[in-house]
Amino acid sequence: MKxxxxxxxxxxxxxxxxxxxxxxxxxxxxxxxxxxxxxxxDRDNHGEIxxxxxxxxxxxxxxxxxxxxxxxxxxxxNTIKQVTAKPVCYVINTHxxxxxxxxxIAFKEPGVQFVxxxxxARAMATRGDHYLGRAAELLDIQVNQDxxxxxxxxxxxTMTLNLGNxxxxxxxxxxxxxxxxxxxxxxxxxxxxLADLLFLxxxxxxxxxxxxxxxxxxxxxxxxxxxxxxxxxxxxxxxPASLQPQKAxxxxxxxxxxxxxxxxxxxxxxxxxxxxPAKKNWQLFEQFHRKNVTIAxxxxxxxx
Amino acid sequence: MQKTYNVIYLLALMILPATAAAEGDDxxxxxxxxxxxxxxxxxxxxxxxxxxxxxxxxxxxxxxxVKVTSKFPQSKDKYIKKIWLFVDKNPFPFVGEFEFFPExxxxxxxxxxxxxxxxxxxAVAETNDGKFSMTKxxxxxxxxxxxxxxxxxxxxxxxxxxxxxxxxxxxQSGQPALTQLMISHPNLTGMQMDQMTRFIRKxxxxxxxxxxxxxxxxxxxxxxxxxxxDPNFRFYFVPEKAGELKxxxxxxxxxxxxxxxxxxxGGSYSQSYTVSP
Numbered sequence: 001m002k003x004x005x006x007x008x009x010x011x012x013x014x015x016x017x018x019x020x021x022x023x024x025x026x027x028x029x030x031x032x033x034x035x036x037x038x039x040x041x042d043r044d045n046h047g048e049i050x051x052x053x054x055x056x057x058x059x060x061x062x063x064x065x066x067x068x069x070x071x072x073x074x075x076x077x078n079t080i081k082q083v084t085a086k087p088v089c090y091v092i093n094t095h096x097x098x099x100x101x102x103x104x105i106a107f108k109e110p111g112v113q114f115v116x117x118x119x120x121a122r123a124m125a126t127r128g129d130h131y132l133g134r135a136a137e138l139l140d141i142q143v144n145q146d147x148x149x150x151x152x153x154x155x156x157x158t159m160t161l162n163l164g165n166x167x168x169x170x171x172x173x174x175x176x177x178x179x180x181x182x183x184x185x186x187x188x189x190x191x192x193x194l195a196d197l198l199f200l201x202x203x204x205x206x207x208x209x210x211x212x213x214x215x216x217x218x219x220x221x222x223x224x225x226x227x228x229x230x231x232x233x234x235x236x237x238x239x240p241a242s243l244q245p246q247k248a249x250x251x252x253x254x255x256x257x258x259x260x261x262x263x264x265x266x267x268x269x270x271x272x273x274x275x276x277p278a279k280k281n282w283q284l285f286e287q288f289h290r291k292n293v294t295i296a297x298x299x300x301x302x303x304x
Numbered sequence: 305m306q307k308t309y310n311v312i313y314l315l316a317l318m319i320l321p322a323t324a325a326a327e328g329d330d331x332x333x334x335x336x337x338x339x340x341x342x343x344x345x346x347x348x349x350x351x352x353x354x355x356x357x358x359x360x361x362x363x364x365x366x367x368x369x370v371k372v373t374s375k376f377p378q379s380k381d382k383y384i385k386k387i388w389l390f391v392d393k394n395p396f397p398f399v400g401e402f403e404f405f406p407e408x409x410x411x412x413x414x415x416x417x418x419x420x421x422x423x424x425x426x427a428v429a430e431t432n433d434g435k436f437s438m439t440k441x442x443x444x445x446x447x448x449x450x451x452x453x454x455x456x457x458x459x460x461x462x463x464x465x466x467x468x469x470x471x472x473x474x475x476q477s478g479q480p481a482l483t484q485l486m487i488s489h490p491n492l493t494g495m496q497m498d499q500m501t502r503f504i505r506k507x508x509x510x511x512x513x514x515x516x517x518x519x520x521x522x523x524x525x526x527x528x529x530x531x532x533x534d535p536n537f538r539f540y541f542v543p544e545k546a547g548e549l550k551x552x553x554x555x556x557x558x559x560x561x562x563x564x565x566x567x568x569x570g571g572s573y574s575q576s577y578t579v580s581p
Contacts, residue, residue: 041447097449127451134421138447175456207449209456264470266484266538267416268369271359291363291446295455298367298416298534302463302488 022075024083027235028189028227030056030166032083034076035234038202038283041068041099043140048072050099050231053193054080055186057163060089064184064193065231066103069141073103090115090161092170093151094195094231095178096123097207098131102141104149115161116151117172117180124148155182173197175209176216177231190226200233203282203289204246210254210296211303217247249278257296267297328424328442332392337426341388341398347428347436351375354387354411354429358441362419365445365452367532371414372427377480378404384411386430391443391530393423396562400527407542408522409480414538417530418452418493419445454490454533463488467551467575477581480540485515485551487536487573493529494561508570510535511556517579518547529561546580 024032033053041047047068054063054076061080067073080088091107093116094100101124104114128148135143153159155172162168169185177196184193197216199205206213221240228236236242256274274293279285338347357371374384383406389399404411411429419425426440445452454460470484487510494507513525513535522541541549555570 041449099449126453126457130420130451130453134447175459179456179458205449207455209459212456264472266369266414267367267536268371268414271369287446288363291450294364294367298532299456299459301486302459302466302534 022072022079024053024079027229028186028191031186031189031191031227032056032079033229033235034079036232038232040284040287041139043138046071046141047099047102047135047139050097051195051229051233052076052100052103053229054088055163055166055168055184056084056086057166059162059164060086062090062092062161062163062168062184063088063107064092064229065094065100065195066091066107068099069102069139070105070143070147071141073106076103077106088112089163090153091149092116092168092182092184093120094183094193095181096120096127097178097196098135098139100195100231101149102135102143102147105147108146108149113152114149115153115155115170115182117182118154118156119172119180120182121150121154123178123180124150173216174212176213177205178208181208190224191229192223192225192227193229194220194231195229196231198228198230198233198236198243199246200230200236200242201283202232203285203287204249204292205288206250206292206295209299210250210292211299214247214250214254217243217250221247245281249275249281252278253292253296254300257293257300261297261301267294270297327422328440330424332397333390333424333426337390337392337397342428342436345436347438349439350437351439353384353431353437354427354439356425356427356439356441358425358443360442360444362443362445363450365419365450366454367416368419368443368445369414370417370425371538372412372429374411374429378406378408378411380406383408383432384429385432387411387413388428389415389417389530390426390428391417391419391423392426394418394420394530396529398528399530400525403521403524405521407517407520408540409542410540412482412538412540413523416532416536418532419443419530420452421445453493457490457492457533460488460490460533465489465571465573467573469549469551469575469577471577471579475543475579475581478542478544480542481579481581482538482540483549485537485539486534487513487551487553488534489555491529491531491533491535494558506557506559507561508557509555510553511567513537513551513553515539515541516550516552517541517543522549528564543579543581546578548576549579550574550576 027033052065155170159170173181225239228239260270355373362368387402390397424440428438466488468486475481492508515523552574558567
């Protein structure tokens with residue numbers, strides 16, 4: 001027993017150790033991106049699994065997603081200080097998921113405005129308690145309601161933020177990955193930060209609407225972008241080619257689920273058969289595919 | 305660094321069995337549920353009356369398909385009167401109380417529930433001889449970005465009260481027919497944060513459901529917030545002849561997510577479906 005206690009002591013001290021500095025690359029002038037490897041959020045990675053970053057203008061800095069833990073938020077803040085003396089003026093949360101917002105508190109100070117989709121505050125209110133309640137157990141991090149910071153600026157449709165001779169065009173999307181996804185377009189470099197509207201390598205996760213997502217991909221696909229930043233996966237330079245695996249997966253899912261609903265099949269039957277060959281194409285398939293089938297089924301059974 | 309990770313991995317492996325033993329405890333049942341719902345009753349743990357199906361891992365905690373299968377057909381002499389469902393570790397464990405009749409044909413029930421965390425799901429059946437039996441399944445509700453709420457509540461709200469029946473082709477007169485009842489309703493849990501007063505913290509859910517065929521009862525249910533958004537039920541009824549299958553339900557709004565002391569009545573809804581075997 002003593003032995004076990006000693007081991008647990010070791011683990012605890014490890015988890016409270018300072019984080020290694022975040023790796024960042026400047027993917028375009030003034031755009032800094034930290035790309036994460038694909039993991040299920042757990043006590044080892046503390047939920048630090050999403051791509052996060054910032055954009056520097058002549059006047060100030062906009063953070064795009066603050067990180068998956070308070071510590072990652074601090075690491076991001078420290079990185080920004082090393083890169084530029086300009087202050088952070090905006091923290092843009094692309095959607096409600098914890099891996100994108102738990103670093104918020106590191107930036108909470110006068111002069112910083114939090115920005116999100118007009119449905120973000122509601123999503124934070126309805127999901128916040130549940131996320132917070134399990135964070136200590138699942139992610140080994142200490143968070144409370146102070147870590148969930150609703151937006152000061154809500155985007156209803158589109159909005160332009162000016163960082164000083166640098167304009168960011170924010171778009172509030174209809175229900176897609178979640179019901180509160182916001183993308184950020186940097187006019188100067190023709191870069192769009194799609195966040196979790198785009199997954200590469202990591203299986204796309206539906207937590208909003210498969211129909212909405214398919215529709216939005218159809219619109220985004222027609223646009224020209226030099227660079228596209230996904231929420232999970234590597235930087236994209238060949239838009240829209242890199243969108244195709246996600247589009248194929250979600251299209252296939254919708255087609256198969258619709259067919260099963262038409263045949264009078266049940267959700268349980270769909271869970272055991274739909275989309276399984278896609279497993280070879282995606283990381284974390286086991287963790288998310290059945291959730292995707294469930295959400296798609298529950299949505300599509302009401303479409304007529 | 306690699307070495308450190310390896311050591312930690314090994315340590316984690318050594319500690320895991322202790323965590324695994326915590327699966328499926330009876331604490332909530334023994335301390336709360338049994339006395340609250342079955343005071344003075346003798347309940348036998350057995351699979352002889354009903355069996356329970358639930359996924360061991362629930363990837364979407366907002367929609368966990370659960371199925372109760374009865375071990376004998378309903379007859380005037382021997383039938384299941386009631387089935388209760390609980391999710392032990394939910395903030396409000398009571399899922400529903402479902403009343404069946406000899407005319408139900410089979411006391412089978414499939415539905416979708418919310419499971420907040422790792423928990424036993426528990427089904428208790430009462431047969432017409434007054435005996436109780438219980439069966440349970442352990443479910444690991446997924447963490448990560450999942451929440452037991454529902455993905456798109458606005459869509460469910462827009463359709464609120466819409467009802468669909470789905471019957472298998474080839475319904476035969478006098479034989480138990482499987483039917484699916486789908487109700488569009490966000491079934492709000494009321495589990496919202498306190499700090500943001502601009503959001504309604506009340507729950508809003510379907511509390512009573514009554515299904516009849518030609519005026520005779522098929523299924524009566526008292527249900528609660530653990531039922532997933534867009535409630536979905538599969539059950540049996542026996543169409544002796546052509547007739548009308550009818551679902552009537554009401555919803556309610558309660559001040560506290562975990563107490564039913566202060567609630568205000570909502571709407572009443574009704575939908576019929578013509579069955580011709």
